[in-house]
Amino acid sequence: MAQEVMVSTEEFERIYDKPPGVRGFFTSVQHKVVGTRYMVTAFAFFLIGGLEALLMRTQLAQPGNDFLSAESYNELFTMHGTTMMFLFAIPFIEGLATYLLPLQLGARDMPFPRYNVFNYWCYLFGGILLYSSFLVDMVPDTGWFAYVPLSGPEFADKSMDIWLFGLTLAEIAAVGAAIEIIVAVLKSRAPGMSLDKMPIFAWTMLSVAVLIIVAFIPLIVASLLLEFDRTVGTAFFNQDAGGDPLLWQHLFWIFGHPEVYVMFLPGAAIISHVIPVHARHRLVAYPFVVVAIIVTAVMSLGLWVHHMYVTGLPPLTLTFFTAASMSISLASGVQIFAWIATLWVGRPRFTVPMLFALGFIFTFVAGGITGVMVASASFNSQVHDTYFVVAHFHYVIIGGMLFPVFAGLYHWWPKFTGRMVNDVAGYISFALIFVGFHVTFFPMHLTGLWGMLRRVYTYDREMGVGTVNLLSTVGAFVMAVGVLIFSAALVYAWQRGRLSPRDPWGGDTLEWATESPSSSSNWPTIPIVADRHPLWETGQNASDSHRQMQETFDHKPTEVRVSPLTTVLSAAPEGAMRLASPTFWPVIPAAGLVLIALGLLLEVYWISFVGIAVVIAGLVGWSRRIEMDNDEEHTASVGGIYPIEARGNGGIGWWGAYCAVGVLTVAVATIVLSAFFLQVNAGNWPQEPLGLPVLTAGVGLLAVVGLVASRWGSRHLMGRERTAVGARKVHLAATVIAAAAGAAMLVLLVVIWVRAGLDPTEHAYNSSVMLLLAAQGVAVLFAVGANVAAAISRLRHTRDSRPALQLQNAMIVWIAVLVAWAMSWVSTDLLPVVVI
Known part of the structure; x- marks a missing residue:
């Protein structure tokens, strides 16, 4: 009997395995593969962005330094901000969601696996296109915010076009991944996982995905308007012809300020998973945390003028946005008090993930205090364009995202790789990163209040800030050493680390019920959820419909990839979704988009027409492959009970x-x-x-x-x-x-x-x-x-x-x-x- 079960399991898992070798690299669509690629690529860009920051800090270590020229400093400043904001933060978070969500929700893959990998190729090609600017000595230098008119045709060369095309490709990928996340969270949850039982990470990524669609599209439109102004000669930002340079700032910050919360909210969600597990207690005030997440996401859409206080807007407008900018801190405070209460009533273990979580709380609260300060229009006008804003920004971003990411990586690394990360390396890296961060950025509050301007490559000795700047530079290198130790520890653990048990931390969410690393199908047997902490529940009160779905999908079907579909509110069994098999077609239209961009950049337009043909051919081939996969009659339903080709909102x-x-x-x-x-x-x-x-x-x-x-x-x-x-x-x-x-x-x-x-x-x-x-x-x-x-x-x-x-x-x-x-x-x- 045991041998029959093993044969059945092997036969079932075979259809979910990725193809081997080079073919598998270009054809695999499995969510763990795509999520891993996102995270590895984003982390590589993070290290590159960190190197750029070290070069800038070296330049600023002493007054009148000539380590970098003004031009080189502006280029590094632009690429550092662009890399961290567009090529690291959002792609990494979406990669983590791509990997984790099916495991946490009890699904076998993301809803549209081929679209998922298409988004990754767009992101990768966009990043490569941006960094190809170094190869042709046309590096963007207008800042990562690209304010008009400095980024317009009058002042910026082709480097700005490279920036716009690369950025747009990356943003297309971000929006596409958001669509995947929305559908996955709403429709692919395990039977019984009603909305009130969803993990905090799933709630957060659902809110963030909606936020991405609403906020990131304006940036794509703004990039399109600017590119038309630069190449066609339109007048969107030309004030002499009815345009307005402020339009760029409005569109950019309609994206830019919500992006802060697109980074913070997933970071906070990671903390909401790390603290309960390592404090051995359920998250206190779960409903209030969920409401705080939604309120924060909604309110973040109304704060963009926070960055435009000195642009001459009416006082009534400034008053409204000052109040809104201060009010949003209340929602963030709810989550912080929930974490503190969980620590208070729990039994905390000071593991490496817990230390990074505590470092996050301390750092983000400090950044939040200065955030309330700069939310005031009167105070903001005094410190605008000084290093006080730089300090606040990094306290919020690094405190709000980087510390949680490091906590999450250490927490979920056994799940990703099946191996444990060395604790000693983790403690050392935390100490260096935490101390190095505060030594780097806390003094910037002082240099900003003393009048040091940001975005400048040097300063006079008479300002008296040389020693403080040297201290910040030393802190940056200390932090960099900590990041390198952390990175080396992860790589070593991946290759030679101690084997991990299935659940080394005593986790509460579904991903810890799978193998470490999980099997190709994630869930040969679909789980049934009766509690928001399913691994800590004492019993399981499953309905007959839940058990019927579990039995129908138990190591089945063995011919095609299929995952259950459930209703939005109560996660009652509803149907099934057909999961795509490996194919190379998604890379074709992504490559075509790059050809279109290259033709426009080089002004060799036949290349762009070839790119259009490649995109069309790729989409037609992709569609034809979908229909070929659906030729089999057995794809109409699973077990004759759960339809795959359901009409209306019952279909994916x-x-x-x-x-x-x-x-x-x-x-x-x-x-x-x-x-x-x-x-x-x-x-x-x-x-x-x-x-x-x-x-x-x-x-x-x-x-x-x-x-x-x-x-x-x-x-x-x-x-x-x-x-x-x-x-x-x-x-x-x-x-x-x-x-x-x-x-x-x-x-x-x-x-x-x-x-x-x-x-x-x-x-x-x-x-x-x-x-x-x-x-x-x-x-x-x-x-x-x-x-x-x-x-x-x-x-x-x-x-x-x-x-x-x-x-x-x-x-x-x-x-x-x-x-x-x-x-x-x-x-x-x-x-x-x-x-x-």
């Missing part, structure tokens, strides 16, 4: 499609609000509507046609039609009608632009109209692409459910097209009439 594609609608809607809304901002602030904004009502109405009508046709096709299944052939004809007719409507929309959009006769280089209004029409065109291309995918599905399958689901997803994307048209119409035709 429905959720992904609506997330895509959210992304497109936020993007178009950002463009519309940017145009409205320019209209309000420009003295010579045209007050006339676009003046092409028939053509504009025609575009909207065609969007309705595409939506209705896709919906019509999605509702036809075998059984509702007289024959399967009838359903097949309806599906093909629906795709043809919708695609034709999309093609006609693209033609009308071009006609509107030509008939309007607007030169985008003359005025920001013209530039805004051009971009709104282009945004509608992009939305249409997405919708037509969804219809093409439905056509491919229809031509490959004899059953009706798969193409009907694809048409359902296309219908959802057409909703985004209609919303984009409506918002554009309001901006170009309605507002000029009703707003004077």
Whole structure:
């Protein structure tokens, strides 16, 4: 009997194993592989960014130093900030979530494994593109915030274009990973894991993923506007032509301040897992911590002017944002008091993860105090652009993210590798990092109050801050030694460390119930959850439906990769999701995006056209591979009970499609609000509507046609039609009608632009109209692409459910097209009439 079980387990695990060798490197889509790549790549960028910081601190060690030139210092300053903010912090957190969430939630993989690995390739290629600037001696030097007009065509060379393209690729990856996380947390939880039983890390990553979609899209739009200004000659930031340089700051900080909480909240979530386990007590005030997470995420969207107090905004505006900036500290305080209470009632063990957690609490509280200080507009105006802000920023970022990341790495390293990290190395590294950090950044509060400006490469001896700066430099090198020891300890443990038991810490969440490291499938037997600390619960009160799902998926199926789907609120069994098998297709469109960027950078446009062809070929091949994988009839359900191709919100594609609608809607809304901002602030904004009502109405009508046709096709299944052939004809007719409507929309959009006769280089209004029409065109291309995918599905399958689901997803994307048209119409035709 034992031999039969072993054979069954081996047969089941075989389908989840990644391919070996080089082929496996380019084709593997398993979440642990992708998550590991994210974290390793991000940590490598972290070490590079740290080296850049050491070079800058060496320059500032004494007054009048000539170790670096002003140009080199500006380049290192720009790349250090860009690396830490865009290439390390967010990718590492999303990589950790990619690795951990399926284990914590009881799932076998992320919902869209191939999309997951596509996001990683975009991130990797974006980082390589950014650092290729060193190879061609065109390193960006405008600062990681790229303020206009210094980053505009008048003052910045091609290095700024490299920055914009590399950054955009990395942000596309961040948004894509956010979509994965949202769907994973909402739909792939183990039976019984209702919302009130979710791990804090899952709650946090759900909030952070929504925050990423809302806040990161404006940065992508801002990068697009700036690139158009630089290459096409548009006037979004040209004040002489109706533009406004402040628009860049608004868009950047709408992204930038929420990003602080995108880093802090996951760090805090790590602490909410480390402290209970190492204090051997449940997290105190779990419901209040969850509410604090959500409140912090929501409030963070209304704080961006915190960074713009000295830009001449009205006093009433400053008062509002001062109050908001101070109020958000209350939500953060709730989490801090919950951790302290957990320590108080628990039995703390001063392990390495616990020490990093305590170091985080001390450091972040100190940063929070100075945060309340700089939240005051009056105090902020005194210390703005001084080293006081640098000190505060690093206390919040390093205290809020780096200390938790180190705690989490030490805590979960046995789960990642199956080996323990040396405790002595951990204690030494903590001491050096903690002491080195405070020796580095606490003195900067003083140098800032004494008048030392940030973003400058040298200072005069007469300022009297040379000794304090030398102390900060010494602290930076001490901290660097600690980081190197920590990194070496991790690598050594990975290769030769002491073997770890399954659960070395006595953990409470599901990941500690799996092997260390976990098997390829994560969960051969799907767990049932009856408590928010499932490994500490005394019993399990599972319903019959929960046990039925567990039995149905127990080492099954053995033909395809499948994971359970549960309902959003109560995690009741609902269906199953088909998990993608290994393939090289996701790397193709990512490489095509890089070719497009290279062609534009080199101004060799045939390379960009080749890149467009590569992207299209990659997406078509990707879609065709999906349909090939779904050819088998047994992919329709698991055990005849849990459907894989479920309609409506019971199917995984429905959720992904609506997330895509959210992304497109936020993007178009950002463009519309940017145009409205320019209209309000420009003295010579045209007050006339676009003046092409028939053509504009025609575009909207065609969007309705595409939506209705896709919906019509999605509702036809075998059984509702007289024959399967009838359903097949309806599906093909629906795709043809919708695609034709999309093609006609693209033609009308071009006609509107030509008939309007607007030169985008003359005025920001013209530039805004051009971009709104282009945004509608992009939305249409997405919708037509969804219809093409439905056509491919229809031509490959004899059953009706798969193409009907694809048409359902296309219908959802057409909703985004209609919303984009409506918002554009309001901006170009309605507002000029009703707003004077």
